[in-house]
Amino acid sequence: MHAPRPLTSRKAGALSGTIRVPGDKSISHRALMFGGLALGETRITGLLEGEDVLATAAAMRAMGATVTRDGDGQWRVTGVGVGGLSEPDAPLDLGNAGTATRLLMGLIAAHPFTAFMTGDASLRSRPMARVTVPLEQMGARFVTRSKGRLPLAVIGTATPTPISYTLPVASAQVKSAVLLAGLNTPGETSVIEPEPTRDHTENMLRHFGATVRVDETPEGRKATLVGQPVLKAADVVVPGDPSSAAFPVVAGCIVPGSDIIVAGVGLNPLRAGVFASLRDMGASIDEVNPRVEGGEPVADLRVRYAPLHGAEIPAHRAPSMIDEYLVLAMAAACASGRTILRGLSELRVKESDRLAAIAEGLTACGAIVTVAGDDCIIDGTGTPPKGGVTIGAKLDHRIAMSYLILGAVTEQPIRIDDAAPVDTSFPGFADLMNSLGLKIAAEA
Structure with a gap:
């Protein structure tokens, strides 16, 4: 067992700067x-x-x-x-x-x-x-x-x-x-x-x-x-993790006035569904300096704030973004109109029941969320939900990071009861996000 590490995220101004997320x-x-x-x-x-x-x-x-x-x-x-x-x-x-x-x-x-x-x-x-x-x-x-x-x-x-x-x-x-x-x-x-x-x-x-x-x-x-090949040593350059990149990318999409670059992100087409989904919602995400590293497509992502609108995200896209639905839901809660995330059954058996984490957490923040079978429906008003809640991370790093991103635009802060699990996938998350202008801090 570890001692809980609460973090609080407060409303931020326009984000700027260039960062590199941890390896895939x-x-x-x-x-x-x-x-x-x-x-x-x-x-x-x-x-x-x-x-x-x-x-x-x-x-x-x-x-x-x-x-x-x-x-x-x-x-x-x-x-x-x-x-x-x-x-x-x-x-x-x-x-x-x-x-x-x-x-x-x-x-x-x-x-x-x-x-x-x-x-x-x-x-x-x-x-x-x-x-x-x-x-x-x-x-x-x-x-x-x-x-x-x-x-x-x-x-x-x-x-x-x-x-x-x-x-x-x-x-x-x-x-x-x-x-x-x-x-x-x-x-x-x-x-x-x-x-x-x-x-x-x-x-x-x-x-x-x-x-x-x-x-x-x-x-x-x-x-x-x-079977039974002779594998031979081969050097590997690990690209930036698209699942980790999704957090600063969503932050850049929803915080007004933002203009950021996330460098060296892996863009394997079977992993990049979250970026396609954000673009479906009107996001401004440009691929700069595309290249191949270690057999994987890589580019720098320039993200500029643009008002988001609702979209229907098809079930067939789920395998390419299964870990990113949580943070995509944060964007949907800030968009205008209805977003439907289809085919989310797999979210029920991740580190936690992430479908429940979307519905319960966003509802507590003041958003309008409905779960219908394996679909999640988020009715956005064009303005962020109010926030002002404590979210239970449930030992799930992506719950913690997603709601810390949402806290950058809610009128009232969002507190995470324990951000320690973030270190499993994104060590240094709070410091890196704060370097762009977010306001994530431990409690005094």
């Missing part, structure tokens, strides 16, 4: 894992040094990889080869890292040893059955709490079997877990997804030398990995 969390996790499986030394620049990613680094060390940080912030990983991980001496504590947990379950499943995994209260409440089901088809076994929850034991198999698995729900984490189990599995392992999800795993596997095919089929997008 999804890519950071994968860089450490694939570097830990590759032969030779992988150098990683721009790694997100949040608690979630550091948990992955610790887990890879515990299973035999060498992971070190240089004084200049560059990370070095010396791998053990595909199939070379060793049984950890102690349980792997993943903290709040859901991505790390699910991907590591896949890695471990195809190794002939047993590993125990646990995490914080939030992670221990999250369902893991969607991962265990396909991995059990490949030969692994799991012992879990009820509903597939942590703590759990992964009992890996010495004779993994390749499968072709169709995702029942779009999930990059489940897809990646199956493909990672396929690394140490003979033959070809395939995952079919009805809705395309982020493809960092496929991109980075190729970067390290694996053969991955992607085909469009009548059932959906099919990713196929040729």
